[in-house]
Amino acid sequence: MAFAYSDMLTTIKDRQWALADIDWDAPGAELITPQQRGALAAFMADLVWIEHVGARGFAALTLRAPDGPLKEIYRHFHAEEQKHANAELALMRRWGMLREDSMPVPNKNIQLVIQWLDRYGDELSLPVLGTVIPSLECALDGALVKFLLDEVRDPLCHEVFRHINSDESRHLAVGFQVLEQLGAGPARRIAIETAGFALRPTLLIGALLYTPLLSRMSTNIMAMGLDEEKLWNAVRRYEKAGDRSPDIKRLPLFHLVRMHGRATINRLQPIQGVNDALNKAIDHFPVRVLGRTPSWSKELTYEPVAK
Ligand SMILES: [Fe+2]
Numbered sequence: 001m002a003f004a005y006s007d008m009l010t011t012i013k014d015r016q017w018a019l020a021d022i023d024w025d026a027p028g029a030e031l032i033t034p035q036q037r038g039a040l041a042a043f044m045a046d047l048v049w050i051e052h053v054g055a056r057g058f059a060a061l062t063l064r065a066p067d068g069p070l071k072e073i074y075r076h077f078h079a080e081e082q083k084h085a086n087a088e089l090a091l092m093r094r095w096g097m098l099r100e101d102s103m104p105v106p107n108k109n110i111q112l113v114i115q116w117l118d119r120y121g122d123e124l125s126l127p128v129l130g131t132v133i134p135s136l137e138c139a140l141d142g143a144l145v146k147f148l149l150d151e152v153r154d155p156l157c158h159e160v161f162r163h164i165n166s167d168e169s170r171h172l173a174v175g176f177q178v179l180e181q182l183g184a185g186p187a188r189r190i191a192i193e194t195a196g197f198a199l200r201p202t203l204l205i206g207a208l209l210y211t212p213l214l215s216r217m218s219t220n221i222m223a224m225g226l227d228e229e230k231l232w233n234a235v236r237r238y239e240k241a242g243d244r245s246p247d248i249k250r251l252p253l254f255h256l257v258r259m260h261g262r263a264t265i266n267r268l269q270p271i272q273g274v275n276d277a278l279n280k281a282i283d284h285f286p287v288r289v290l291g292r293t294p295s296w297s298k299e300l301t302y303e304p305v306a307k
């Protein structure tokens, strides 16, 4: 049956939830162990900002999508990713990991990606965003959330992520559908778009920031105890979408992103060597020179605002 964006939009509207629906003072916060606290706080800080990167991606897609239900869907997804970031901030606050008005600081890789997106996000085309975002959602969002649910016993955390995961399943369903449609276009158009993508220096910089980020996050969560197999399964969801759809297989960029994910998670050379070198450079990069955090990050709040 054909995928109807208008039906999906209705489902998205029906399934809206708000931070105010959750009792943030319910018991369970004490289940965070002192041994977990430090690593979990750093992990949550990264997760909050990765949601925000996702939100920024959907904001760019809102500009690129044709008028109609898909554009409206992206608008909702933008707000949902912000809501995820806010819910994660509220969890951090519940666990005593945030001082009153302070914002968590993400790792340097994420800071650089945020700055890059702030500058170039709106220049990205629908084929590029539409191919990269589902991969990011599978690899980062998917794997990170699984890790959290395995490690954290606070029942409220599980309740929050039930909402978040249900949103994410719709993000992916739409993401794969768009990917399929992109692949169903005329071969000539796909070739032109791919060449246009390959020739843009700003995209090369983006790729040089994205690849060490994925590598660092996967190393981090494996170091914290996530089973490699689970991480791999999360990334495999992206590959499987291609296995199911011959149209998706027609997209050269899909193959590039797929092979990149596979090489990164399995630490294959030469990608691993490139990632290690880039991460070493990023560790020495003085992020101060980038100036302040972009203004859109100010929309973050742990307050239980209804969205
Ligand atoms: Fe999310």
Ligand SMILES: [Fe+2]
Residues within 6 Å of the ligand: 054, 081, 137, 141, 167, 168, 171
């Ligand atoms: Fe998402």
